[in-house]
Amino acid sequence: MQQQQQKKERGYRGIRSRQGKRGRRTMRTVGRAAWNTALAASLGAAVFFGTRELADLAHRTHGQVAVPTVTLLILLAVFLTWYMRRGKPPGWMLSLAAIATAMLFLHISLLDTRALREHGLEQHARITDVQTKFNADNTDYQVYTLEAMDGPPIKGTATGSLGGSKQVGEIVTVTTDPSGQVAPKLGKLPSAAMQLWMGRVDTVLALLLVPVLIGWTMERTKKRTGRQLGGRRAAARGRPLPPQPGQSQGGKHGRRPTTPGRTTEGRAGPGQRR
Numbered sequence: 001m002q003q004q005q006q007k008k009e010r011g012y013r014g015i016r017s018r019q020g021k022r023g024r025r026t027m028r029t030v031g032r033a034a035w036n037t038a039l040a041a042s043l044g045a046a047v048f049f050g051t052r053e054l055a056d057l058a059h060r061t062h063g064q065v066a067v068p069t070v071t072l073l074i075l076l077a078v079f080l081t082w083y084m085r086r087g088k089p090p091g092w093m094l095s096l097a098a099i100a101t102a103m104l105f106l107h108i109s110l111l112d113t114r115a116l117r118e119h120g121l122e123q124h125a126r127i128t129d130v131q132t133k134f135n136a137d138n139t140d141y142q143v144y145t146l147e148a149m150d151g152p153p154i155k156g157t158a159t160g161s162l163g164g165s166k167q168v169g170e171i172v173t174v175t176t177d178p179s180g181q182v183a184p185k186l187g188k189l190p191s192a193a194m195q196l197w198m199g200r201v202d203t204v205l206a207l208l209l210v211p212v213l214i215g216w217t218m219e220r221t222k223k224r225t226g227r228q229l230g231g232r233r234a235a236a237r238g239r240p241l242p243p244q245p246g247q248s249q250g251g252k253h254g255r256r257p258t259t260p261g262r263t264t265e266g267r268a269g270p271g272q273r274r
Contacts, residue, residue, distance in 0.1 A: 033221045040213040047100050048206055055107035059115070059181055064108050071104060092216040099212065103205045110198045112182045113190045116175055120182070120189050123151040125174045127166050142166070146174055146184060158184040 058067035075097050082089045129145035142165055146154045154176055166172060175185045 029221065033217070036217045036220045040217045043096075044209050044213050047096060047209060048103075051100055051103040051107060054104055055111055058108050059111040062181065062183070064112065064183070068101075068104055068108070072101065075101070092212055092219070095212045096209070099205055099208050103202065106198065106202050106205060110195070110202055113195050113198060115177055115179070115182050116185075116190055117192070117195055119178060121151055121176050121178060122189055123154065123174050123176055124149045124171055125154055127168050127170050127172060130166065130168055144172075144186070146172070151176070152178060154184055155180060156183050158186050160186060 054067055054071060058064050061067075079089055079094075079097075082093075125146035125148050127144050128147050131143045131145075132140050133143055134140050141159055144158045144166060146158060148154045149171070154174065158174060172186055173188055175187060175189050177184075
């Protein structure tokens with residue numbers, strides 16, 4: 001009777017111990033998930049506000065081309081360093097970089113469009129010079145020097161064309177920014193619908209950060225939890241099993257213990273007969 005009571009008590013203690021371990025493991029997982037969520041939120045805020053600040057810097061300093069180019073070079077250097085040291089960059093990092101780059105380009109265009117919508121001017125100008133230049137992918141584009149026929153003088157040059165290449169002496173419509181923050185552009189002022197469309201696309205790109213960061217948080221939490229559980233199970237498997245009743249310390253899992261002068265395979269030792 002006393003032995004049965006002791007077995008029940010040991011069983012209850014085992015159940016309480018397992019429940020306690022499970023509860024502590026759950027609390028640690030919840031804590032890691034909360035920490036990873038805070039890290040993801042901080043990373044998302046850094047990407048969002050960082051692209052906004054870079055776009056504003058490019059708009060204020062006439063760096064609509066220089067700022068994105070430097071940013072792309074920095075990202076390329078980061079990915080090359082990661083590849084040389086750790087191998088292929090993870091998917092979440094590539095997705096985050098692609099979204100951030102698209103946000104930067106689009107927000108620069110949005111700021112230029114807003115500036116032209118607020119205080120831009122439509123002017124008629126005569127083309128006085130045409131130069132052909134080439135991009136990095138060997139595609140050509142035209143650079144036009146313009147002379148204002150009405151309104152203030154046009155500072156800077158306009159790139160690209162509407163409806164094909166223009167010739168020297170042609171009269172074109174050009175949109176200029178009196179503040180000088182936006183380079184002259186061929187064509188009329190951007191419409192309100194264009195500005196609204198660009199604003200919506202910019203918002204959608206910002207929202208795309210959310211699923212990427214959620215996936216990163218879940219992957220990081222699962223990987224950490226799985227690594228710790230795997231280590232505990234491996235340690236548990238490596239512990240020596242307690243001896244069973246009727247089994248000596250030398251035996252293991254029912255195998256016959258070795259005797260002096262006799263090997264485990266049953267061969268006779270030195271000085272003994274088979």
